[in-house]
Amino acid sequence: MDYTISPRIEDFRVRIARFVEDELLPLEEGRAAWDAHGNIALDYLEPLREKARGEGLWCLQLKPETGGQGLGKVGMAVCYEEMNRSIFGPVVFNSAAPDDGNMMVMEQACTDAQKAQWLAPIVTGQVRSSFAMTEPHPGGGSDPGMMLTTATKKGDKYVIRGRKWFITGAEDASHFILMARTSDDPRRGLTAFLHHRDEPGWRIDRRIPIMGPEEHGGHCEIVYEDMELPADRIILGEGMGLKITQMRLGPARLTHCMRWLGLAKRCLEIAQEYAQNRHGFGVRLSDRESIQIKMGDIAMGIEVGRLLVMKAAWELDRGSFARKEVSMAKIHVANLLHKAADTAIQINGARGYSQDTVLEWIYRYARQARLVDGADEVHQMVLNRHLTDQKRDFWKWEPAEA
Template sequence: MDFTIPAEIEDYRARIATFVEERILPQEEDPAAWDAHGNITTERLNELRAAAKAEGLWCLQLKPETGGQGLGKVGMAVCYEEMNRSVFGPVVFNSAAPDDGNMMVLEQAGTPEQKARWLEPIVSGAVRSSFAMTEPHPGGGSDPGMMMTKAEKTADGYVIRGHKWYITGAEDADHFILMARTSDDPRRGLTAFLHDKSDPGWRIDRRIPIMGPEEHGGHCEIIYDELVLPEDRVLLGEGLGLKVTQMRLGPARLTHCMRWLGLAKRCTEIARAYAETREGFGVRLADRESIQIKLGDLAMGIEMGRLLVMKAAWELDQGRFAKKEVSMAKIHVANLLHKAADVGIQINGARGYSKDTVLEWIYRYARQARLVDGADEVHQMVLNRHLATEDRDFWKWDAATN
């Protein structure tokens, strides 16, 4: 097995690393660069985005004809990990959720007209987007089959009524991908729609306060009250909404993991730097066996996560769904991120708990990782289903044919 990455990918990785070190990390040290919700201000972000574009580091995940650099999932794994050495990193390169997943699904599923109207403005950075799927009980969460938001077919298109919540980025979004029920068919009952913030018939009820720092636009509760959309707002086709969610959420779960590995490495970096200089009772923390065990365990966990992510990325690049590989990566890396932040804070002591480092930011952010895009337990159930149907073939290697 060849774990060597292509020279082109290494070039992107190295240039991203330099950009993060020289241009983005200094922004973290400046209180004026932070907005009220724990993210980079729009003014500073626009400056960095212009620089990233100028250096050819923009939208690496998209095809060249869409405005990207055509990196496959393996290349994205390498580069996204490097981007998220900084908490501001991914959004600077237009590789942050939810725009990242929305752009990839629109690139794959949109018509030429839809790409021009709905995708190109996100690619250029002119607008932000949101993916409106999750609903309060008894609606759909991890199980989209429970979706209650309905789209009624009319002579002129569709009328949509429903209730969504925890919709990431909604307050700052111009473009939305909305999931709604168009029939009771268990496989073809959902449809994906495109709508603009200026369309009448919907409103943001509230921006939901959360424990951690927020993406731009927060996490919002939305009411759809007779939103009228023409037929050309259907993405992929009526009844193919479940396919749209599969196209979007599988890769999106993995890109979360790619980015989280970068944050886990940052936690380890901060912990190591402090342990190298801090002394207690005449001994450096770095020389204490207890600290060495903690850091060695984190290093191993990060490398395990990288291997899981890379295997899943390779499977996706082969055109497969990689459901079990993505689930394994999602469970491991989500828990790893929380552990890395916790260990980083513990080694730094009061300094880690304060805002003198980004450790407390990462710690608050990390708790959501075990919930977003499917809770741990949902992915464990997915793995058990694969085990039940595949038996010993669950662990089967793909063999080359002569």
């Protein structure tokens, strides 16, 4: 097994690391660069995005013909981890959710005309986007088959009615991917549509207050009231919405894990620095065996997460859906991030609980990791289904072709 990365990927990693060190980490230290929701303020963001474009560090996840760098999932795993050493990192490089996942699925599934109208402005950074799928009870959440939002065909248009909630980025988004039910067919009943924020027939009911910091545009509850959309807004074809969710959510879950590994490493970095310099009762904190055990445990957990993520990224790059591998990575890395933040706060004591470091930001953010894109329990059930179907082949190594 070859765990080396290409010189090109390493070049991107090194340049991203330098950008984060020189441009982003200093901004975290002063609250002037933060907006009211715990993200980078737009006045600071736009100049940094322009600088990232100029250095060729923009949209690594997309094909060159789309405006990206064509790094593939393995390259993304390396670089996204490096980006999220800073809490501001992903959005600066146009690799943050939900735009990241939306751009990748639109690149893969949209027509050329749709890409020109709906994808290109997100790629250039002119607009932000949102993915409107999740609904309040009794609608669809982790199970899209429960979706209640409907798209009823009337003449050459579709009329949309329904309610969505926890729609990330909706308040700042201009371009939306909307999932709605067009029939009761269990496999071909959902359809994906494109719409613009300025079109009539929908509204944001509220920006939902949450425990943690927010992406730009927050997490919103949306109401669709007889919104009319033409048939050319459909992505991939009527009834192909479930396929769109599969194409989008698997890679998006994994890119979350890539970024979370960067945050987990940052937690350990802050804990190490403090432990090496803090003395108590005549002993340096880092010399205490109890601290060394905590540090070693988190370091091992991070490396396990990196291996799980890289295995899943490799599977995706070779054309697999990697459902089993993505679920394992999602469960492990989400829990790891929470544990890393909690451990680092404990080692830092009151300093960790304060806003003198980004640890409290990461801790609040980390709790959502075990819920977004499928709760732990959902992914554990997915793994059990694979285990039931595959039995001992669940752990089978793939032999190379002779």
